[in-house]
Amino acid sequence: MAETYTDTPLLTDAFDRALLLATDHHRRQLRKGTEIPYVSHLLSVAGLTLELGGSETEAIAALLHDAVEDGGGQPMLERIEREFGPDAARIVLANSDSDAEPKPPWGERKRAYIASIAHKQPDELRVSLADKLHNARALLLDYRTHGEALWSRFTSREGTYIRMYYRGLYDAFDARRDALGERAIPALEELGRTIDELDRLSDGAP
DSSP states (O other): OOOOOOSSOSSOHHHHHHHHHHHHHHTTOBOTTSSSBTHHHHHHHHHHHHHTTOOHHHHHHHHTTTTIIIIIHHHHHHHHHHHHOHHHHHHHHHTOSOOOSSOOOHHHHHHHHHHHGGGOOHHHHHHHHHHHHHHHHHHHHHHHHHGGGGGGGSTTOOHHHHHHHHHHHHHHHHTTHHHHOGGGHHHHHHHHHHHHHHHHHHHTOO
16 A cells, blocks of 8 residues: 655654653563563554554553553653653553552452443543454464463463453443544454454364
């Protein structure tokens, strides 16, 4: 597809600085159970956020959405607000399931996250949907590669619980489809199809 150009940059040096901060903070992390740099997830979520109609601030928050809960804590949240503004910090906080150490139990955190979707602002919702869609895509791809062995990566040890979590996420997002905006609806529908396919494959596993 041919590129088009605008007279005004759509992404500023703030996005570049957020990318550097994200890569610096997460450069030693891998995606769970893989040899894939964790930064690949952050880049994908930022890209999806922009495709859903998100602003540069939302894309910045997407790059940094795990920085607070993955070791950055309150100092990282304050840095994000200082360097990228209160809206970026708010979106990051809304998409952090816990910055406590040790973290609360897996099920407690996930139930709280699902419940929080009902109260998220539209920009927070778009980043959240982009995050969960990319995670669901990765789960489906890994299941096709590794089968039921995939679930042994997770603390819960039960693929059924993880699939139930994603089903709960989809239902919560679906209830907020008006707030997500028209451009985000295809991504919401893709999330539903991805969960359906993961259920179909896993339920048919030996």
